[in-house]
Amino acid sequence: MKRKDFITLIWISLATSLFFFFVFTDEKNIEGFLFTILISSMYSFVLGIGNGLLNDFLNKKFPWSETTTKRAVISIVSILIINIILVYFCNYMNFVVFQKSATTEEYFSGKYNYANWFTINIALLISAFLHAKNFMEELKKTSKKEVVEQKLIAKSANAQFESLKNQLDPHFLFNSLNVLSSLIDENPNQAQKFTASMSKIYRYVLEQKDKELVTVEDEIEFAKTYCDLLKTRFEDSVDFVFDVKKEDYRLFVVPLSLQLLLENCIKHNFATSSKPLNIKIFSENGTLCIENNLQVREQIKESSGIGLANIVQRYSLLTKRNVFIEKSEDYFKVKLPVLESKPNVINIKTENNDMAYERAQKRVKEIKSFYGNLISYCIVIPFLVILNLITSPKSLWFYFPMLGWGIGVVAHGMSVFAMGKNWEEKKIREILEKQNKK
Template sequence: MKRFPFKAIIQAILASVVVSIYFVVVAKLDHKDVPLLSIILHPNMVRGLLYGFFLFLSHGYLSKWVADKYPNSKDFGKKMVVFYGISFILTIFVVFLVNAFLSGLFIPTGSKDFLQRFNHFINQQRVAYYFQLTIISWFISMLFFGFYFYKRFKDYQIKESEQEKQQITAQFESLKNQLDPHFLFNSLNVLNGLIEEDPKKASLFTTDLSRIYRYVLEHKDKSLVSLQDELRFSKAYLNLLGLRFEAGIQIDLHISEDESSGFILPLSLQLLIENVVKHNVISLKSPLILKIYRKNDYLYVENNLQKKKVLNSNSGIGLKNIQERYALLSDQPVYIQESADLFAVGLPIIAKTVA
């Protein structure tokens, strides 16, 4: 339940008093012979107080609504156009209602019915008077709400700057994970063994390894890459794993051409595959079963769970890094599921790339 807006009402009262004092001073300067008390108690001052109160209160809520509707700092111009456009209509509406109330339009008097009273009231209104009050309202709004808009504008600039810093930091951490020296060390060991045992496989292994590092260098600075490119790269990485672990790992990757549309974070699929290998036992007796598939707008990496007893201190950093990077680019969360014998991670597939 929302609390009654006492603070907004107090601010509106103070604003209307300040504006009224200004008009009292102006009236006194123009009519020096008129007693000050007569000016203060004049019906127009009551009318001015009501104008000031309701206009300040309504414009306060309008400014907050516009600021929330257009939160980005680049929308500052659009924000001003919408605010002053609605302010024009709002000022006329408030002035009309106050004038109608003070004229007794809503109070039955004599033999006149409401339609007669309304026609009489309309005939008394002057377009120039409404236009003049609208200009005054705009000027006062610039004084009272200009600072509010400017502060929100600077706050969003700072927020965008912080997000940019977080993205740079996340990309740097991701790059360190992608170029894991342990992966390179293990790959070179496997390559060394294959050179003696099977030169043909060693040649294929070297080709796939070079493709992997070429892909890393080409895509490390991108925010998103096409799912098709990431899958093509990951197949080279999976080939290395197949040569390294042979029958100890069973890979199930079936994504059709029609399912390869969309974009994901660069090297995020490779990082998930690397985590599976890093944290699970792989052996001929207990093969690691790795499945990669698409379901709706998510790309899933799923494996049977057979955790290693000893994990390194960096456990969970890679997955956390992916979550942080996705949070900067998409409202869709990274899906994580773990049971006694299954672990799965779902990466959101973004429909189109971002600048």
């Protein structure tokens, strides 16, 4: 327990002692007042510290944020047991030890059952209020923590995606300039045409680099233009075949993925007129494939693998479907998943997350509503009990609102924690399954 909790218990002890001293004590003197403070402090500190230690223990073993339903059930049972024990102890100390109004045998014979029962009810109400207050505090902390975590995740994903996209410009430009540099020496006229075509291609790069996905049709058209540039340089040494199904044209792929894979084909394989490099782009089982015959070029420096790694990482941020790579002695193939929807990087699986968030938000409202009801019960009922005992102690009418409202609180708790929406969802699924079978 914290320091502020002890200060709160001191104020509760003082307020309770003043109330009982001026309302129920016949002889109002210093000794009577000090004795009332002693008794009130005993009840306040024994019950307060006992429930506080219980609450701290349950928070460590069964946190509200992780096991809400289990924690609620364990809290109810443990609160009931611990408060019965503490109340019997406090009443024993009060009536047997301090006031000496009864012996131990008389106390346990049932003479003080009514006093014990009444005190237990008051203790349970106050304890339930404190545990509900703790739940609301934990819920608030958890909500803030989750909001911060989600913001960090979103920022991290966004930064990662931006970093991956920024690799495209220098990578593409570097390779294009290498091609242009070769053409300037080999064929200046072709170099001029290449420069004009490269400007068109680079415009596409600039237009598409900020997009998460582009249509297969756009990517194929861009790839064909890029292949024309490669044919300009390599002529008969490279051959391109496009065999993509028309129905796949409206699906989506990662932008510039084909361009990066075409670059890899040229970079890692040699191509001559006697041994041309055959590159084929085609559809296969929900994927867009690029395949080339394997003619591995000897390289002094090991490849960094930026192009292929870039594609794999960008796909991992957008979908659970993987990029597949097949390699044999004769060919090398990369399979790119084609996607039916166009998600947003920041909100990965937005629809599912939104639905889950709405359900969680509704669940939190239900739990808050129950604890609001419980807190109101814990505040109003003790007030009615005290009012009844002061105004008409011989006619105990507080039982009716306490029992009636108590049954309502229990039913409310059952609907939130025991049955709730799970029961409704199960029933809905059962009815739908029966209708589908018909």
